[in-house]
Amino acid sequence: MPTIKDIAKAAGVSHGTVSNVLNGRGNVSLEKINLVEEAARKMGYQIHARAKSLREGSTTTVSLILPNISSDSYNKLYIAIHSTLLRVGYTTNLYLTQDQKENEQALLQEIAANRDCAVITVSCLDDAMEYYDLLGIPRENIIFVYRKLQNTMKFASFDADASGRAIAQKIKEKAHRKIGIFTDLLRYSCDRDFRNAIMEELSPQDLRIHTIAAAQSTAYNHAFDFFAGDGFDCIVTSDLERARYIKNAHFLGSTGQCPEIYSLADSEFLTEDFIHKYHINYQWLGKEIAETILRHETTDQRDGAPIIGLNRGFMFEDQALGHPTANKTLNILTIPSPTTDALKKLAPHFKKTTGIDLRLAVYSFEEIYDILSDIDNHKHYDIIRVDMAGLSWFAGRTLKPLSPEMRELLRNYPPQLIDRYAYVNEIPYAVPFDPSIQMLFYRKDIFEDTKVRRMFYEQYKAELRTPSDFEAFNRVSAFFSRASNPESPLSHGSCVTTGNSEIIASEFLVRYYAEGGHLIQEDNKLALFKEIAINAFHSYIDHLSIAKNLPAKWWDESISLFEDGQIAMLIVYMNLFSNIAHSEISPLVGFAEVPGQQPLLGGGSLGVSKYCRKDDEVSAFFRWFYDHEIAEQVTLLGGASVNDFIYSNQNVMDQYPWLKFAKDLEYRGVRESAFPTGHNFNLRKVEKIIGLGVKNVMNQMMSIEEAIDYINARLSEKEFLAL
Incomplete structure (x- = not known):
C-alpha cells in the first residue's frame, strides 16, 4: 500500500499537507485538496482507521x-x-x-x-x-x-423484579394453575431476579410451577421439554427467542392446545399469536448508557450509580373489542398531512375497539377555511382540524368547548403548547393534533465535506456553518446555487414556494420576525414596522433571485426537491417533513433552528363542531387517538405528536430526532393571532394580505415601500377584526 510520502511526491505537496487532507484538518487550499485526493485515488490509498486512532x-x-x-x-x-x-x-x-x-x-x-x-x-x-x-x-x-x-x-x-411481578399479576387475573417459566441461566442476575419475582408473587397460590433455565445454545431443545408431560396453562419466557421456541415446540411436538405465552419483549409493538408481551425499553437503556459515558467524558464527573431502564409493560391489553353492528360513524374534517395519513392507517383499529366508523374528509387548507367560514351549511362534520393560526378566530364561531373528560387530555402536553393550541380567551376548545414549528433542514454531509468547506472559505473568507441569520442564509444559498457558483455540488442552495400567498407570507414573516418585527402595535392595531419590513423585503427578494422558485400551492414540491438531493437547505414546518425520515437521504439530513431563531408556529388542533351531537362517539375517539400507545403509533407512522410518552421511544427519536430538538426548544415560536386585550383577528386574512403585498413586489407591480403602505392600509380595515 502506498505511503503518505508516496502521495506527497505524486501530488507535488508536502508530507504535512497530505496528512492534513487525509485526516480532514488543517488550512489547505482547494487546489491542493484536489491534487492530494486525485493522487490518493489513483494510487489506491486507504486510511487504516484503527491505526489512525492508535497513532x-x-x-x-x-x-x-x-x-x-x-x-x-x-x-x-x-x-x-x-x-x-x-x-x-x-x-x-x-x-x-x-x-x-x-x-x-x-x-x-x-x-x-x-x-x-x-x-x-x-x-x-x-x-x-x-x-x-x-x-x-x-x-x-x-x-x-x-x-x-x-x-x-x-x-x-431493566427492573427485572417489577417485570416479573407484573406478569405474575396477569397470570393471577387469568387464574392459570399450571405455569412454566423459561429463562437463561440463573447465574445471570437479570434472569434470576425475574424468575424469583414471579415465584414470590405466585407463591401463596395452590399452583404447579415448573422452571427451566437453559443457555441460548440449548434453549430450543429445552423448549420441547414443556410438552413432555401434562402440559401447561401458560409459559413465561425471559425473551422473545424463547417464546418463539415454545411456539415451534408446540407446533412440532404437541397435539394439545398451545398454552398462553407471557414474554419480555422490546418496546416495539408487534403482534404475535399466543404471545402476551411485557415491553422493556431496551433502546432507552442503551441511550442512557451511551449518554452516561459521554457525560463522564465531557464533565469528568463519574459515579457508580446504577442505570435502571424503563418497563413499559403490556400494551393494548385493556382495549375491549367493539361491536361492528353498532352502525355509528364520526365525520372528521382535516387537511392532507403525514398525521392525517397515519390516522387513516390506524382507523381500522378504532373500528375494532369501538365499533365506530371514521370517515375522513380531507380538504385543502383553503377549502377548510371556506367551510369554517360557512359552518352553518356544513353541520355534518363532527370533529374539525383547525389550523393553529385560525384557532383564535374560528373557535368561538365553529367549535364547542371541550368536555371535562377531554380537558384531561391536555395534561399530556407542555403548557406553552396548550396556551396556543387549545385555549382561546381562557376557554379550552381543542386538543393539539400536529403541533409544529419551522425548522432549518440541511444536507449535513455536504456542509461537513472538506472540499466544499474549503471552497466556501476561499470564496467568503469564513467558515461554512449552518446559517444563524438570514444574511448568512442567503450567502450560503448563493454559494450552493450553480447559477452563481458553477462548482457547487448541488443545483440550488434552497428554494421558495410562490404559488400561494399565505406560504409567501410565511416565508417573508420568518425574516420579518428575525429582524425584531411584530404585527400587533402598541395601540392594538395591526401594521408592519416600515424600516424592519424594508430589511425583510430586501432579504426575501434577494433570496428569491438565487433560490429555486416553485410555483406550487403547498410545500410538497420543496420537500421533494430536498429529498431528491437538489437543494442544500430547506425551511419548512417540521410536521410536513416526516416522510424524509423514510427516504434514502435520511442519514444525510441535519437540522437546526431557523435563522434569526424566531420560527413561526404551525400545525393545528382537533376541536368538536358546535353542531355535533355524537358526544359518546367523540369522547371515544379522543380517548383512543390521544392514548399514549396510539400517539406513539401515529409518530412511528410519520405523524406528529408532542405527547411526552413518545420521547422514551428510541425508534421514534432515531427516525425523527428533530422532535426532541423542538421539545428542547420548548416550541418557542411566533404566530400573532390575538391582541393583548384578548380580542381576536383573522390571522389567515392578515397573512393573505401580507402575501399579496409581497407578490406585488415580486411581480414588479409595486416598490417595496409601496407594498408596505398597501399592506398597512389593508391591515387598518376592520372587516377581519373581532373587537
Whole structure:
C-alpha cells in the first residue's frame, strides 16, 4: 500500500499537507485538496482507521461486548448505543462472545490494546475484577449490563423484579394453575431476579410451577421439554427467542392446545399469536448508557450509580373489542398531512375497539377555511382540524368547548403548547393534533465535506456553518446555487414556494420576525414596522433571485426537491417533513433552528363542531387517538405528536430526532393571532394580505415601500377584526 510520502511526491505537496487532507484538518487550499485526493485515488490509498486512532491516541471509541446480536435485548441495546454515540462522532466496536468465557477473555486481551474511553458488556464471566485488572480505563466507564457480576461498580439493567411481578399479576387475573417459566441461566442476575419475582408473587397460590433455565445454545431443545408431560396453562419466557421456541415446540411436538405465552419483549409493538408481551425499553437503556459515558467524558464527573431502564409493560391489553353492528360513524374534517395519513392507517383499529366508523374528509387548507367560514351549511362534520393560526378566530364561531373528560387530555402536553393550541380567551376548545414549528433542514454531509468547506472559505473568507441569520442564509444559498457558483455540488442552495400567498407570507414573516418585527402595535392595531419590513423585503427578494422558485400551492414540491438531493437547505414546518425520515437521504439530513431563531408556529388542533351531537362517539375517539400507545403509533407512522410518552421511544427519536430538538426548544415560536386585550383577528386574512403585498413586489407591480403602505392600509380595515 502506498505511503503518505508516496502521495506527497505524486501530488507535488508536502508530507504535512497530505496528512492534513487525509485526516480532514488543517488550512489547505482547494487546489491542493484536489491534487492530494486525485493522487490518493489513483494510487489506491486507504486510511487504516484503527491505526489512525492508535497513532493519534484517540479516546472516542467504545467497545461493546454482547453474547449475540440476534436477541432483541442485545440488538436494541447495540442500535441505541451506536446511534447515540455516532451522533457526537464516537465509534462503537462490537464484539460477540456466544456466552463462552474463553471467547470473552480472549476478546478482553484484544480490547485492552484499543485505548477505548469506555467498555460496555453483557458478560458471562463471574467477577468484574477480570475487566478492572486488564483494562486501563476508569472503572465507572466499564458498564456491566443485565448481568451483575461480583465486584461490579457500574451496572445497568431493566427492573427485572417489577417485570416479573407484573406478569405474575396477569397470570393471577387469568387464574392459570399450571405455569412454566423459561429463562437463561440463573447465574445471570437479570434472569434470576425475574424468575424469583414471579415465584414470590405466585407463591401463596395452590399452583404447579415448573422452571427451566437453559443457555441460548440449548434453549430450543429445552423448549420441547414443556410438552413432555401434562402440559401447561401458560409459559413465561425471559425473551422473545424463547417464546418463539415454545411456539415451534408446540407446533412440532404437541397435539394439545398451545398454552398462553407471557414474554419480555422490546418496546416495539408487534403482534404475535399466543404471545402476551411485557415491553422493556431496551433502546432507552442503551441511550442512557451511551449518554452516561459521554457525560463522564465531557464533565469528568463519574459515579457508580446504577442505570435502571424503563418497563413499559403490556400494551393494548385493556382495549375491549367493539361491536361492528353498532352502525355509528364520526365525520372528521382535516387537511392532507403525514398525521392525517397515519390516522387513516390506524382507523381500522378504532373500528375494532369501538365499533365506530371514521370517515375522513380531507380538504385543502383553503377549502377548510371556506367551510369554517360557512359552518352553518356544513353541520355534518363532527370533529374539525383547525389550523393553529385560525384557532383564535374560528373557535368561538365553529367549535364547542371541550368536555371535562377531554380537558384531561391536555395534561399530556407542555403548557406553552396548550396556551396556543387549545385555549382561546381562557376557554379550552381543542386538543393539539400536529403541533409544529419551522425548522432549518440541511444536507449535513455536504456542509461537513472538506472540499466544499474549503471552497466556501476561499470564496467568503469564513467558515461554512449552518446559517444563524438570514444574511448568512442567503450567502450560503448563493454559494450552493450553480447559477452563481458553477462548482457547487448541488443545483440550488434552497428554494421558495410562490404559488400561494399565505406560504409567501410565511416565508417573508420568518425574516420579518428575525429582524425584531411584530404585527400587533402598541395601540392594538395591526401594521408592519416600515424600516424592519424594508430589511425583510430586501432579504426575501434577494433570496428569491438565487433560490429555486416553485410555483406550487403547498410545500410538497420543496420537500421533494430536498429529498431528491437538489437543494442544500430547506425551511419548512417540521410536521410536513416526516416522510424524509423514510427516504434514502435520511442519514444525510441535519437540522437546526431557523435563522434569526424566531420560527413561526404551525400545525393545528382537533376541536368538536358546535353542531355535533355524537358526544359518546367523540369522547371515544379522543380517548383512543390521544392514548399514549396510539400517539406513539401515529409518530412511528410519520405523524406528529408532542405527547411526552413518545420521547422514551428510541425508534421514534432515531427516525425523527428533530422532535426532541423542538421539545428542547420548548416550541418557542411566533404566530400573532390575538391582541393583548384578548380580542381576536383573522390571522389567515392578515397573512393573505401580507402575501399579496409581497407578490406585488415580486411581480414588479409595486416598490417595496409601496407594498408596505398597501399592506398597512389593508391591515387598518376592520372587516377581519373581532373587537
